[in-house]
Amino acid sequence: MYKIKETIIVEGIYDKIKLSRFLDAVIIVTNGFGAFRDPAIIESIKRMAEETGIVILTDSDTAGFRIRNYIKQYIPKENVKHAYIPEVKGKEKRKSEAGKEGLIGVEGIRDDIILDALKKAGCVIDGNAFTPRESRKITKTDLFMAGLSGGERSREKRASLAASLGIPMKISANMLLDILNRLLDYDEFCEIIQNMNTQTVQF
Numbered sequence: 001m002y003k004i005k006e007t008i009i010v011e012g013i014y015d016k017i018k019l020s021r022f023l024d025a026v027i028i029v030t031n032g033f034g035a036f037r038d039p040a041i042i043e044s045i046k047r048m049a050e051e052t053g054i055v056i057l058t059d060s061d062t063a064g065f066r067i068r069n070y071i072k073q074y075i076p077k078e079n080v081k082h083a084y085i086p087e088v089k090g091k092e093k094r095k096s097e098a099g100k101e102g103l104i105g106v107e108g109i110r111d112d113i114i115l116d117a118l119k120k121a122g123c124v125i126d127g128n129a130f131t132p133r134e135s136r137k138i139t140k141t142d143l144f145m146a147g148l149s150g151g152e153r154s155r156e157k158r159a160s161l162a163a164s165l166g167i168p169m170k171i172s173a174n175m176l177l178d179i180l181n182r183l184l185d186y187d188e189f190c191e192i193i194q195n196m197n198t199q200t201v202q203f
Contacts, residue, residue, distance in 0.1 A: 006081060061099065
């Protein structure tokens with residue numbers, strides 16, 4: 001079992017059951033869009049954000065991002081972390097058919113991938129925090145110069161970069177910037193962009 005300091009926010013009870021098998025953490029379930037209708041859920045999340053900090057771990061589909069964005073507006077930025085699972089096609093074993101977007105949710109993702117996502121989010125695991133690389137930070141200007149924001153095909157380039165890093169392709173430029181500064185230093189970022197630009201497929 002890995003002990004997680006932060007309270008983990010997930011969408012469904014099956015997500016909670018899955019995480020509880022290998023994580024020792026407080027886990028709050030939103031019941032899908034239940035948090036939109038039930039103020040008690042948001043109040044619980046706000047309270048735990050103050051006590052332990054929270055990490056939002058929702059599915060990588062559109063619904064998951066809607067829930068993530070809804071919750072974060074109630075929580076001070078310094079008290080919330082974001083963990084992302086990659087977009088994996090398929091369905092969970094208990095389901096007869098795949099979801100609307102054909103993506104596996106948190107309950108179907110491998111334990112090691114979830115643990116890695118929590119580390120990248122900066123969670124304190126077994127008393128140790130993932131430390132961002134010490135280097136010049138990647139900036140919004142860097143994203144713009146690399147064609148990842150503000151350009152005609154910037155969304156496509158962000159999707160390609162996200163896929164290579166194992167994070168959701170629907171991610172916004174601001175979310176991408178936060179993740180990049182946790183995963184890469186500036187030189188590594190430049191190298192990845194250069195490799196993308198020299199690939200056969202041109203953006």
